[in-house]
Amino acid sequence: MGESSTTTTKSAKDRKLEQILKVSTELDLDPIHDVELFWIVEEYLSAPLPANWSKIKTPTGEETYVNSTSKITIRENPVKPRFKKLVQLMRHCESKKxxxxxxxxxxxxxxxxxxxxxxxxxxxxxxxxxxxxxxxxxxxxxxxxxxxxxxxxxxxxxxxxxxxxxxxxxxxxxxxxxxxxxxxxxxxxxxxxxxxxxxxxxxxxxxxxxxxxxxxxxxxxxxxxxxxxxxxxxxxxxxxxxxxxxxxxxxxxxxxxxDLYDIKILPAALCLQRSWRSYTVRRDMWRIHKAALVIGKYVKQRRFRKFVKKLQAERKLATVTLQKYRLSMLKRVEASKVAFERLGSIGSRPGRKAKANVSGIMSSGYSFRSVRRKVIHIQRAYRAYLERKRVGR
Structure with a gap:
């Protein structure tokens, strides 16, 4: 009697194990590598059938599922796609950590x-x-x-x-x-x-x-x-x-x-509109940026040309001023030579050359005004010297 009970128990366990392995195969689960997902098999075996569905056995002993509303008969458990989807979701989440x-x-x-x-x-x-x-x-x-x-x-x-x-x-x-x-x-x-x-x-x-x-x-x-x-x-x-x-x-x-086309068409259109608006804004901003660069470049060039023009005018004015000063100085030197020559000819007969004592000052290039200023300075110093000497006596 005990052996019969043990045999019956073992056969029930074997049938349960065979059922689990069969369902795991249907759900694409590997008995070795997917042990942590076998709770899905347990839930699948205890899951109730959807509303209006019932399980019947054919005369050949095969299990089929019938929908009492639509009169559809199928061989596959109607809950199987849901649990297969659950396996896929679990694996997807595992791959994404x-x-x-x-x-x-x-x-x-x-x-x-x-x-x-x-x-x-x-x-x-x-x-x-x-x-x-x-x-x-x-x-x-x-x-x-x-x-x-x-x-x-x-x-x-x-x-x-x-x-x-x-x-x-x-x-x-x-x-x-x-x-x-x-x-x-x-x-x-x-x-x-x-x-x-x-x-x-x-x-x-x-x-x-x-x-x-x-x-x-x-x-x-x-x-x-x-x-x-x-x-x-x-x-x-x-x-x-x-x-x-x-x-x-x-x-x-x-x-x-x-159909995902119905779902995506309006958001995609809105996305395209936003993208187009952002593109037009970026395009207009880029055009404004380029225009600003051109204007800035033109302003810089205009300022540079204005500065160069002003510099050229100042240079020309400086050149003219230097030339005028040089010509004026040359004229003063020539006039001074004439003045020195006349001073050197004082007391001499007309037509004679100037005295040799003024030839050096004539060739020096000094102007008469500067020579006269120095002479006056020397005379004043000499008179002061004579005055001090007279007082000292």
């Missing part, structure tokens, strides 16, 4: 049925979906997050919902995590709006998330995320459907699409 945020994990585990649920929760939390799309992750988290331990949701007789604290047996009309989400909204609003970008990877993968606790008290254990860049999507917001595919919803037209 970043952390996959809680919202993405929860949304892949239990997708939000309708985008209207997100908008209703955003309205309840006083988030403007059009002006603050970067805060809609908090509305998603409020939908996906379960009640804290010791709390349960109860339906009142009047149809309203209350929240019962099983430890104190107290009822509250407000959700116990509302204060937590309001704090998240307040902190993320204070950080401002993230930059938008048309980078393709932002549309394919989740924006890079960074967690921080520095602005909160340690006992509160708050985690809020900082998104530095987000895809430029205009009025479109993303959410995941039951198959894990990202659907884009337009807040104005209420249209849904998976």
């Amino acid at each position: 970043s952390v996959l945020d809680e919202v993405s994990v929860l949304e892949l585990w239990t997708p939000i049925a309708k985008v209207q649920d997100i908008l209703d929760m955003a309205r309840y939390l006083k988030i403007d979906a059009v002006a603050e799309p970067h805060l809609l992750w908090i509305a998603k988290l409020a939908i996906l997050e379960g009640l804290p331990e010791g709390w349960k949701e109860v339906r009142n007789e009047d149809g309203t919902t209350s929240y019962l604290n099983t430890l104190t047996n107290q009822k509250f009309s407000q959700h116990p995590l509302d204060d937590h989400f309001e704090g998240l909204i307040r902190v993320n609003r204070s950080r401002g709006v993230p930059q938008t970008s048309l980078r393709p990877d932002l549309y394919e993968w989740q924006p890079e998330i960074k967690f921080d606790e520095v602005e909160f008290k340690p006992e509160e254990k708050w985690l809020h995320r900082r998104v530095h860049r987000q895809p430029a999507s205009g009025k479109w917001i993303p959410y995941l459907d039951v198959l894990g595919e990202r659907i884009w919803y337009n807040l104005e037209t209420k249209k849904e699409t998976t």
